Structures are given as C-alpha cells and as structure tokens.
Amino acid sequence: MLNKHEAGDTVALMAEVGRKARSAARPLAIASAERKHAALIAMADALLRNQDAILQANALDMANGEEAGLSPAMMDRLKLNPDRIRAMANGIRAIADLRDPVGEVIAEWDRPNGLHIERVRTPLGVVGVIFESRPNVTADAGALCLKAGNAAILRGGSDSINSSSAIHACIAEGLKAAGLPEDAIQLVPVTDRAAVGEMLKGLGGNLDVIIPRGGRSLVERVQNEARVPVFAHLEGLCHIYVDKSAKLDMAVSVVVNAKMRRTGICGAAETLLVDRAVAGTFLPPILNALAAAGCEIRASADVLKLYPDAVPAVESDWRTEYLDSIISVAIVDGIDGAIQHIETYSSHHTEAIIAEDAKAVERFFNEVDSAILLHNASTQFADGGEFGMGAEIGIATGRMHARGPVGVEQLTSFKYRVRGNGQVRP
Amino acid sequence: MLNKHEAGDTVALMAEVGRKARSAARPLAIASAERKHAALIAMADALLRNQDAILQANALDMANGEEAGLSPAMMDRLKLNPDRIRAMANGIRAIADLRDPVGEVIAEWDRPNGLHIERVRTPLGVVGVIFESRPNVTADAGALCLKAGNAAILRGGSDSINSSSAIHACIAEGLKAAGLPEDAIQLVPVTDRAAVGEMLKGLGGNLDVIIPRGGRSLVERVQNEARVPVFAHLEGLCHIYVDKSAKLDMAVSVVVNAKMRRTGICGAAETLLVDRAVAGTFLPPILNALAAAGCEIRASADVLKLYPDAVPAVESDWRTEYLDSIISVAIVDGIDGAIQHIETYSSHHTEAIIAEDAKAVERFFNEVDSAILLHNASTQFADGGEFGMGAEIGIATGRMHARGPVGVEQLTSFKYRVRGNGQVRP
Numbered sequence: 044m045l046n047k048h049e050a051g052d053t054v055a056l057m058a059e060v061g062r063k064a065r066s067a068a069r070p071l072a073i074a075s076a077e078r079k080h081a082a083l084i085a086m087a088d089a090l091l092r093n094q095d096a097i098l099q100a101n102a103l104d105m106a107n108g109e110e111a112g113l114s115p116a117m118m119d120r121l122k123l124n125p126d127r128i129r130a131m132a133n134g135i136r137a138i139a140d141l142r143d144p145v146g147e148v149i150a151e152w153d154r155p156n157g158l159h160i161e162r163v164r165t166p167l168g169v170v171g172v173i174f175e176s177r178p179n180v181t182a183d184a185g186a187l188c189l190k191a192g193n194a195a196i197l198r199g200g201s202d203s204i205n206s207s208s209a210i211h212a213c214i215a216e217g218l219k220a221a222g223l224p225e226d227a228i229q230l231v232p233v234t235d236r237a238a239v240g241e242m243l244k245g246l247g248g249n250l251d252v253i254i255p256r257g258g259r260s261l262v263e264r265v266q267n268e269a270r271v272p273v274f275a276h277l278e279g280l281c282h283i284y285v286d287k288s289a290k291l292d293m294a295v296s297v298v299v300n301a302k303m304r305r306t307g308i309c310g311a312a313e314t315l316l317v318d319r320a321v322a323g324t325f326l327p328p329i330l331n332a333l334a335a336a337g338c339e340i341r342a343s344a345d346v347l348k349l350y351p352d353a354v355p356a357v358e359s360d361w362r363t364e365y366l367d368s369i370i371s372v373a374i375v376d377g378i379d380g381a382i383q384h385i386e387t388y389s390s391h392h393t394e395a396i397i398a399e400d401a402k403a404v405e406r407f408f409n410e411v412d413s414a415i416l417l418h419n420a421s422t423q424f425a426d427g428g429e430f431g432m433g434a435e436i437g438i439a440t441g442r443m444h445a446r447g448p449v450g451v452e453q454l455t456s457f458k459y460r461v462r463g464n465g466q467v468r469p
Numbered sequence: 470m471l472n473k474h475e476a477g478d479t480v481a482l483m484a485e486v487g488r489k490a491r492s493a494a495r496p497l498a499i500a501s502a503e504r505k506h507a508a509l510i511a512m513a514d515a516l517l518r519n520q521d522a523i524l525q526a527n528a529l530d531m532a533n534g535e536e537a538g539l540s541p542a543m544m545d546r547l548k549l550n551p552d553r554i555r556a557m558a559n560g561i562r563a564i565a566d567l568r569d570p571v572g573e574v575i576a577e578w579d580r581p582n583g584l585h586i587e588r589v590r591t592p593l594g595v596v597g598v599i600f601e602s603r604p605n606v607t608a609d610a611g612a613l614c615l616k617a618g619n620a621a622i623l624r625g626g627s628d629s630i631n632s633s634s635a636i637h638a639c640i641a642e643g644l645k646a647a648g649l650p651e652d653a654i655q656l657v658p659v660t661d662r663a664a665v666g667e668m669l670k671g672l673g674g675n676l677d678v679i680i681p682r683g684g685r686s687l688v689e690r691v692q693n694e695a696r697v698p699v700f701a702h703l704e705g706l707c708h709i710y711v712d713k714s715a716k717l718d719m720a721v722s723v724v725v726n727a728k729m730r731r732t733g734i735c736g737a738a739e740t741l742l743v744d745r746a747v748a749g750t751f752l753p754p755i756l757n758a759l760a761a762a763g764c765e766i767r768a769s770a771d772v773l774k775l776y777p778d779a780v781p782a783v784e785s786d787w788r789t790e791y792l793d794s795i796i797s798v799a800i801v802d803g804i805d806g807a808i809q810h811i812e813t814y815s816s817h818h819t820e821a822i823i824a825e826d827a828k829a830v831e832r833f834f835n836e837v838d839s840a841i842l843l844h845n846a847s848t849q850f851a852d853g854g855e856f857g858m859g860a861e862i863g864i865a866t867g868r869m870h871a872r873g874p875v876g877v878e879q880l881t882s883f884k885y886r887v888r889g890n891g892q893v894r895p
Contacts, residue, residue: 420889
C-alpha cells in the first residue's frame, strides 16, 4: 500500500479517513462503559495472541531501519520483543480498568426556580495522534482515545509502519469483537508528509484536536501549522530552586534525582537555582553529588567562584533543554530572583522548589505560571501515571482545555443537563 | 485618533497593544481578590460619576448613526441613557461580588508516596473581545475578564467608538484607583478591519483566546480566520421535542415560552418536533397557542394535514435560525426520530425535551450532543445568568475548553501544585 502513491491520492484518502472517523464517533460516544471495556480487553488479548505476526512485522521494520542507517537510539525505540508486547497488552488492560469518564457528573447545583443543573463529561470527538518511531503508541493512544469515547486517527512514522499495522490489526480485532465500529481507531495507511499536512488542516472539520508525540521538529511543525487545537509541549525546560530554608540533604537527593534519574524525559530538570543566602554552604555538596553522578555543570560567574571545576555558562545555556547529563546552575536573590529567572526562561512545563519556609512556597506556587509546580519533590514526577491518572498521552503546556498530563479526563468535553418540571423563563 | 490612519500603522499599533496586554497580564494574574474587587467597584462608581460625559459621547455616536442611516434596531442597541448606565454599573458590581476564581482548588488528591496534588484555577492570559454596536460590552466584558485575572483587548465597532471610549475611560480610572496596570483592559483605539485581522492572527502570541460578540457575519469571519482559540456560537438552531409521555398543558406553556418570550436570542426555539403517537391530539392546541401569540407556523406535510392553516415548510426551514416569530414544525417517530432530526439539523447549542417518561429523557440526555439539554423547561434558560454563573460573555458551542455559557470560571485555566516532603522518583 506504500507504493506508487501520489499526493492527490493522499488528499482524497485523508478526507475519507476523516469522514469515517466522524461517523464512527457518534456510536462510540454513546457506547456503554462495558462495551468499551470489553473492546480494550479483546485488544490486549489479540496483541498476545498475534505476538508472532507482530514480531515478524517488526523484524521487517528493523531490517529496513538497519539499511536506512537509523541511530541506535531510534533502533531501540523501534524494537519490539515479547516483553514489550506484554507491556503493551498490560497498558491497555490498565486503561480498560480506569473509571469510564463519559457521563460522569463533574458538577451539579440547584437554581431558586427549581431547575437542577448538571455538568457531565462527554467525548471530545475525533482525536488525531501524530507519532514517530515508537510502534507502541498505536496501542497506548488508541486505547486512551477509545476509553474517553473518542474516535482516533493515528498517523505513525514510516520507520515503524509494518509494526504499527500489525498492532493496529489487533486493535481492529478488539473493536470488532465488542461490536464497535472498526473505524473508531484508524491507522493512516500512508506515511508521506502530505498525510500530516491534511491532518493539520483539520480534515474538513472532521478532526477536533491533534496530539503530536515525538521530537521537537514534529511538535514545532504541528504547533505552527495546525488549524485545529493541539495538546503538546514543545520542550520541558524545568527548573529546580533551592531556597535558603531548604534542608540540605533533601536538596541534594531531590536535585540529583530531578536531573539524573532519566535525563531524556521532559520532566528532567535542566537548570538549578540556588538562593544566594546559602550558596556558599549548599552549592558545593549539591554540585559534588551531581558531578559524582556523572553530570556536567555549566555555571554562572558567581557559581564558578564557589565551584571552579564547572564549565562557564553562556546565555544560551539558560534557554537549553539538554535532555542529557548536563545542568546549568545560577545563584538567585531568594524567591524573587528565582521567580524572575523562571518566568524569563521557563517553558512553563514543570518547576520545583525545595524549601521549609511556607511563605516562599506559597509565593512560588502563586507566582510561577507553569503547568506543574512541585514542593520538596523531584520534577521527574511530572507524569500522568505518577499523578494517578492511569496512562497519559502526553503533557500539555498550553492553557486551553488541557494543561499538564493529558489523560482520559483531559480527552473529554462536557455538556449541561438541566431538569425542570415545566419552568418557563419570565 | 481616527483620522489619517493607515494600514501599516494599525499593524504596529496592534502589536503594541498585544505587548502591553501581555505585560499587564502577569501583575493581574497575581493580584489579590481584594484588589480586583476594589478596581471593579471603582469602575462602577466612575461610570455613575461620569454619566454626563458618557451621554455626551453617546449623543455624538447617535448623531453619526442617524447620518449613516443605521436601522432602528441598531440605533436602539447603540443608545445609552441614565438607566442603561446604571444597569452597566450594577452589572459590574454583580461581577465584583462573584467568588474570585483564581487560586480556587478544583480537585485534590493524595498519592501512595505521600505527594498531595491540587489542581487550582489560574487566569487564561490575554482575552480578545470583538464586538459591534453595543457600547456596554466594553464594561461587561472588561469586568468579566478582570475578575478572572485576564488582561483584555476590546475591539468595538466604529458606530459606538465614542461611547465605548468614554466607558473605557471609567474602566481605566477604576484600574488606576486600585493600583492595577491600566493596560489590563485596553480598548483598541482604531476601528478599521485591519485591527480585527491582526487580532485574528494572534498578535504575535500575545492573545490567548478571542470571543466575538455580534452577528453571524462577525462570528463566521472570526471562526474561519482566527489562528487562536475562539469561544463562540455561530447560531442557536434550538429544538424542542414533545414526547408522547408529555403533559399537554406543560408542553403548550413551555413551547410558547421557548419560541415567543424573546425571539431574537440564541436560546429561542426554532423547530418544534412532536411525537407521532400524540400528534393528532397535541399539535392543534400547541400550534393554536403559538399562532395566538403571533407566531408563523411552517409545517411538514404530515403536520399540514392536522393543521391546514400553516405555511408548508421546505428543506431550508429545518436549517434556519429565524430569530423571529416563526417556527418550523415536524412530526417524528418518538425519541429515535427526535434524536435523528436534531443530530441532522442542530447547531448543538440548546435542545429541550418535554416528557414524563424517564427512559426517553435519559436517551435524549445521553444521545443528543449539544452544549445544553433541558428536560421540561424552556430553551430560553440557555443563559449564564439563569445558570447561576453571574454574568456571561457569551455561549460557546465548541467542545474545547468552554462549552455552553462562558462565565468567569470558563475564562480560567488551571495548574497543578504538588506538595511533598523530599520524594524522589524511583
């Protein structure tokens, strides 16, 4: 299906994908919780049952990737094995076991005229997910959209198209087994850029939101060009601020974890800010611990005086998401200086304060405008699973609709149900 | 300021308006509830104190309007008098007395590792409001945005620019009296279409959402061209369905109110659907009551047989928001037929069911996908004030972020505050 494909074909094909998604969205929106649960369990079963076929398809992608000279990191993202397939199946089962959000009463109140008003969750409609080489996104994203009652259009990268197609076949099997429309979760069968372009234009009103899952250039393109809402974060330039009121041992352990637990995730800390009042005593032990863990220190001039082993930081360091074992370090004038630095350089994803002074914490919580703020805890907790949301499809830094981890609830909208007994408006 | 103005000037001017709004947004976002309340009360006081200046400015707009040949309806929208100025001041006081939404904890929960997570309301940022001839929108919309901690950019029509400017001067006085930045609520000082165009492009990232307040052509332009999110409804093609289980007297009074209380508002019913099982007995008394109230009946063929005085409906009638004393009427096959008709023709704004059968009501509530659904109550309750939200800035039919009446809460976003005691992620 990937051969002899032309751009005009893609436009027509994507329009058809959009129409099919929209017409699947309605039966899906009113499907019972039990039916959606059954479909998800059937998908998980199908993944395990079809393990051999998935691994064969993956072997084809791996061979193509080898030939195309993919990097070892990309090859690792692409690779499937029985453990990873089992993890995918378990992920879908965990989503199946989440509370069904559709129909949940979010708020309710009575009016003096006797009207009873409820705000209840509804699906959003059609969700588009654009991803790169990880084939497991097909399963995760499809399952999350389904749980929230949304139709999904999944567009994977060309590197993983055989693996994604094999996984998608299992998803389709699960939908069919539960009597749900197979078009509820579609995998775009072509991988040219034109398909993405059509999604960014909104498929003629048949796409309600786009979620990009991948590197910076993908997210940037989607944010710049999409004519429909986007849930995304361009980068996680996360800060951790150590206040003079902090406990030093806690500061050491939390900073090291925030930076070094995993350096490649969006919640990893990139900049350490230390209160000038304790810089002399706090900085050496914290930076020694980071260095001992293998971290490169890029320091402002005043930090360098206290810790001469560091690399001098330049202006661009405060704006860089390293996603690596590197941290930029500055001394700031207390909570005011910390807030000012963060509001100047942050990507508004996640920031942490280590402090015992409740006033400093309250100011940090009130005045820093990021999706996630943490007190005395590692920035690496910025994750839907860690928040107790079950699975997440990503983290959003926009302020519209979804902010922070995007889980099942964030993939819903709401409507009002008003019950009366004959009220007319005076 | 309206003379000798060129398009290049407008681009530069609007960019500056955007920058000023963004820099006012931060102090506003962290302003205390008391300070915002004081500013609103001071605005209301200033409106009353400056009544003469406002009426003089309005007289100028009215004279210009007369000369330009504005319709009587437009002249009425434009006109101010002491009563209307008092109503504006009272409207602002009512907004002042609403609960301050910023900092409100919307949800909170504990994690097994001891982290305590709160989701708290924050302002959205910068809100743009594009309106036409009603000068009071300057006060209403500015006050609502301020209450939610948002900076506002208000762009009024040229017909009302003198009145709007005089009202805006009172708003600026109130902001200044309370020590808030005057740029927190700006009135765009030019009225050319290019100013709107710049807002639709998003003012270089300095505009977070646009709310159009006005007629269909304005809303359509904003929805089609805006590169930032829009809270709006294009039309309110509202349906009222009378089920066979309805009480006839209730059906008569609610249908007449839904259609005829005010015909020009978005929540007015435009189409009546009656269950075939009771059409013979229900339709004549309902349609007689509508006709007695001065309503023109446009009827499907089977309705015409029962009520020959009606005008035959054509296909376009089911798609028309009359905003007038006209109703289209069809017979449907029970709740299934009603849902099918509504999902085919509705603008997804507001629909009502008159029924005593709980099963029919539940199906209507679950399967109709409109912002507001009512049971045994008039569609004319589709209003933020009637919902108990205080004031509203409009009604949204989109599914993203805000749906239904857009009040102070809908003008907010949220962030997460996570409290720990040294937790690191394993």
